[in-house]
Structures are given as structure tokens and as C-alpha cells.
Amino acid sequence: MSWEETMSAHPSPDTLTGFLDGRLSRSENAQVVSHLLAGCSSCRRQTEAHWRRMEEGLRAARAKIGEEEEGLAAASSGLDAPLARALETVRQAQARLMRERSEAPKLAERIAAHPHSRQVTLVRNSRRFQTWGLCELLLKRSYGLRYDNPRMGAELAELALLVAEVLSPATYEASLIEDLKGRAWSYLANSRRILADFRGAREAIAEATACLERGTGDPFERAGLLIVSAALDRCRGEFLEAIQKLDRAIAIYRKYNDHGQVAQAVLDKGYAYMRAEKPRVAMRYFREVLELADPSENPQLVLCAEHNLTMCLNELGRHEEAWTRLPRLKELHQRSSDQLSQLRLRWVEAQILLGLDRADEAEAAFREVREGFAEEGLAYDVALVSLDLATIHLRRGETADLRQLATEVLDIARSRSVDRDAMAALILFANAAKVEQVTIGLIQEIVAAISRARVEGEPDLSPERSP
């Protein structure tokens, strides 16, 4: 087509509007672009108004709503009817959702009575089980079990995903269904992470991301996925990536004025720094959590922050300061009925006692904690406490006790099939103990190796962590 032909072949007003609204086919778009590129000023006059409106809209959407804007409401009378229609649809949807939420517990009970394969059949074939309310409840239960029974948590998340996949777009908005699926995948990712199935967790995160891209684009959902993804990065020792994701999540929660979620994400950030062996930086974030979190609303969050802060102080040699925080920490732990939580409290106390050179008291506490962890089958934690005990024996020159300790730890580790690197470290420790070559430096290296292996080995059951 010659330049003259290009310029004379003006797109019709409808076509031009179609181009601006994104309704044309690729070939139609190409013709319009070619025409505009040739420099048609009359068509440009039509497109300019649209582009300017878009730029104004973008600027306004980014700006804060000031007091002087209050009068704008009067200019919006044209929105009355559309908004009224939207609100009516929402009222009906809410009524339906309330009904479904009331019915969900009974449906969940019915479905739980069947084996997994039958559950799948029921969800696929019976419309009674294809409700948002049921999916929501399954996800809530999955989340609640994520630490106590992560395998069951994963199964519930999978079932919730199945329900989400069969929800009818005729009943629920398609984009909202995608968000719900994204959430189900992210809960599944979290359960898999806790079960140390990191590849499965990554796959689930990829699925969640794809669902959210097809969804409403709700940043709140994206923030939730960022938190889960950051936890996985942390478990894999990718601390910088974890912190970057947490920063993005925090920015989103701040925009939504959700202090609770901000506090949770800041706690995770502090924990990532702790794992990265940067206690001084970590402490900053734990203190921030204590300022943000409401103890009456979220006692677990406050407990975690206080616990971790105390640990960091002790790690930095500020034992006296850590000791002064202990009564408050005990008070917080007392409200938790979790046995593991009590053991971890006693462990922190033992470490502070050791720092304060109260070795006899520290030893008694370490033994108590070690026995507790052994009963729970937590081999990594048994190893770590044993290494704390080893420090005491080493300082006292109790080489026979050191040898015996090393042998015991190795036996426990073998019986629990710990990670290869952790096992290698413990064998090294045992060999060094046999020839009386154990040093503080060696103990510290082995603690670091076990801690790294622990991150990727046992289910992460420590109360210091989230989500």
C-alpha cells in the first residue's frame, strides 16, 4: 500500500475505538498501527483524547485523596445506577455465601467419612459439594493443621483445590475462582514446605502464581503468596530472596493498613535474618513487631518476637539483658499449651545461664531439654542441645563425658536418618571426641552445619517461625 493509500484508508471511528478498547484482531490492529505510524493527524486527534484520559486516570489513581476532593462526590451522580446494581449483586452473593458457610461444616464432615478416592468422586460429581463455603472451610482447616499434622494439612489443601476447580463460573466470578485456586495452591505449597518437599512446594507456588495472574490481580492475594514463597526461600537458605519478597508483601499490607499482617511479615523478615546469622539486624525487626502487634489479638506473634529477640541478645553476648527479658518470655509461653514451646523456652533459658557462667544450672536445663526433644523424636534439636552440653564438658575438661555424649547423639541421629551433611558433622564430632581434639571452634562449626541441615531436614516445628 502506498503512503497515499495508507493515509487515505482512515479507520472508521468504530475501528479506532475498537483499537483503543483492545477489541480488534491482530490484523486489524496492525492496519491501525500502520496508519498511525504514517502520521495521520486527524486520527491522532481522536486517539489523543483517549490517551490523555488514561494518563489522568493513572495520575489520579496514584494520588492521595485530599480534603479538597470531598466535593467530587457531587460530580459522580452518573455512577449512582451502576453502583446500585453492583451493590445489589454483592448483597445476593453475600446471602449465598453465608448460607454456604453455614452448610460447610456438615459437608466437610460427610466428605471426611470417605477415603480420598471417594472424596474426589463426590466433589467432582455432586453439586452439593461444589461450594465456595466448603472450599473456604477446607482451606481454613488445612492452615490450622499445617504444623500439628502437615500431611493432613496438605490433603485438605488438595481437596480444597479440587473443589475450587469445579466451582461454576456461572455462580461465582471466574476471576475470583482463580484467586481461590491460587490460595489453595499456596496453602498446599506451604504444607509441602513444612514436610520438606521443597520441589513440590516450588511447583505449587508456580501453579499459584499462574492462577493469580488469571485472577483479579488482588495484591492481597499476591502478598499471601509472597509470604509462602519467602518461607520456602528461607528454608533453602536463600535469605536475600526471602527478604526481598517479604519487603514486597509488607509494602502491600501497609497500603491496606493491615497492621497484623505487616507485623507477621516483619517477624518473618527478622527470622530470615536470624537464619542468615545476622542477629543484630534481626533484632531490629523483632522490636518492630513488638511495637506493631497487639498481644490480646495475636499472642503467638508477640511470643515469637519476644522469644527470638531474647535469643538474639544472648547470641550477641548480651546475656544480662537477655536474662531480664526472661520473666516476660515465660509469662508469654505459659499461655501456650504447646509442649514444644515449653521446651524451647527452657532451651533459651539454658543458653542464657551458660552465657552467665552458671554452668551447673545450664547443664541441668540442657539435659532436661534434650530428653524432651528425644521423646518428641526431634533428632536435629537433640543434636544441637547436645552440642550446647558439649561446650560445658569441654570447658570443664570432662573428656569422657564428651565422648559419651558424642556417641549418644550419633546413635540418635542414625535412628532418625538425618541429612547426610548433618551426619558427617556428627561423625566428625564423635571422632574428635575420641581423640580429645574437640574445640569450641569445632563445636561452632558443627552447630552451623546441623542448623543448616535442620532447615532442610526435619519438619520446621519451631515456634519462632511462621507461617
Add this chain to the structure above:
Amino acid sequence: MAGQSHQAQSEALEQLLDAVTPRFKRILCRSRIPEQDAEDLVQELLLSYISKSSEVRDPQAWLTAAMKYRCLMYWRSRRRRLWVAVDEALLEAMTEPAESDADRLALAHDFDRVLPQIPQRCRSLLQLRYGLGLKPREVARELGYSRTSVWNITKRCLTALTRRLLVAGYDELGRDDERASVA
């Protein structure tokens, strides 16, 4: 909202809607959202809210932030559609086998005329993309950008190009006037 009776929940929702509706109108108005699209935006947002209302601590703040975000994304996605259309058209016309060399030459000529009107830092990038048909990672290598940043820069350059086509086109000494003066 968990644990409340249905009536209490409905009443709570009505109170919330009464409180946020005027604010929604202001945001939608300021953001120049067309009325026919405003209904969909508000509906989707509120449906999303009621599905997660038990997790939301400050509903008014949440809804205000969410509505502003939706308005922002509304225009961003429309802008994106436009530059994607421009990009696809140029890629197809200038880098893929054409039916007519004359058409391709004409398009290349028009493109070269637009290029000086685009920010300097975008010219090389767009020339490599359309003139030589290089992929983003190849462009990144040529220009010394990282692979992660080159796509963001490309998007900004495509936005600048699209803006030029839709808003500024040519200056007063553009082709229209040239033709007239030659004749």
C-alpha cells in the same frame, strides 16, 4: 464477621457499604473510570472483599486501598493492551517475512521518522528490536542491560512509542505538510 448471625453480618455489610460508597464514587470519578466499567470494578472488588472479610482488620481502609489499586490497574492494563498491539504489529511487519517489500519499506521509513521523537535511550533499543529483530536477551547483551531489567525498559520504551503515535504523531514539519509543500 465469623460467629455473627446472618442478620448481623448483613447489617454490618450495609453499614460498611454506606460508609465506602461515597469514597468509591470520588475515587472512580477522579480516576476517570467510565461508568460502564465502574460497575464491574466495584462488583468484583466487593465480591473479593466478602470472600475474605474475616481476615480484614480495617475494612474501610482495605476497600479504599483496593479500589484505588483497581483503578490504577484498570488504566495500566488498557495502556498495556495498546503498546502490546503496537509492538505485535511492528514485530510482525518489520521482522517477519512480508507479502510486499514495498509495504515493509514504507513501514520502516515511517518508523525511522518517528524514532527521533522518542527519548534517546529508547531509540537504540527499539532499533534493535524492530530493525534487527533481536530478542530481549539479545538486546540486553548489546546494550549492557541485565536480563531482568531489559524487559522493564522495553515496556517503558514501547509506552513512549505508543504515546508518540497516539498523542504527538508528527511535528508541524511532518509528512503531511511535506507532501503538501512538494505538490
